[in-house]
Amino acid sequence: MKPHTSSKRLSPKQRLRIQTRHRVSIERFGYQPQALYWSSREIQQVRFDILARVFAQQAPRREKGAFSVLDVGCGFADLRNYLWDKGLDIDYVGIDLSEDMVQSARFQYPDIQVRQGDLFDQDFAAEQFEFVLLSGALNEVVESDQKGQKTGQGSYAKAVIAEMYRICSKGVAFNLLDARNEWVASRPDLQSFVPQEVVDYCQTFAERVVWEDGYLDNDFTVFLYKSAETVEA
């Protein structure tokens, strides 16, 4: 696939930092949620539980075929089996910046497609996914240092969110760390957001925006839909 020409692509320095961080965590923990910087399997799955609500109005299986799903920052691609176990018929593609994560995901789930790179490395001109999901991949601080200029905090995350919406045909779901949580806000290595500010931003381009918090102390989830109507089965 042709690389995206957008200036929003991560710099080599940022890529290397994220890749190194995950190489080290896999070497240390192996195939464990801790390698993904989740404290436990339960914490990972609470986030999946909420993300899966994006399918709420959909029949679990359709005669038309599986739902196409792109999982951005898929890690070990555990979301795929989670959704399958829920009875959702999905055609899954994962993408992750970390080469080591991609290799591990392919090893865990040899039958699925996992791509290596950043969302902006892909040319989605001829490709669309019904649902585009993201869990935890925007939790690290990312500052664009292209041309020596630092952009405002969260500008990369905002670009990713807008791109997820652009390439989906039905809906997007993503989670972010909640800046209202003191522990999260105090961590210089973590990127966190005020939910209402993210919702306001998403309302500038998305047809319908819904958000949810309260399932964990430090996290919230946003759902974006292409249709203003509740999606029918």
Ligand SMILES: C[S@@+](CC[C@H](N)C(=O)[O-])C[C@H]1O[C@@H](n2cnc3c(N)ncnc32)[C@H](O)[C@@H]1O
């Ligand atoms: C906290 S882990 C979550 C993994 C998976 N979504 C899950 O919940 O099991 C974050 C993942 O996002 C990946 N990642 C971080 N920044 C990324 C980016 N800009 N593009 C793609 N993947 C990214 C990391 O390599 C890592 O595998």
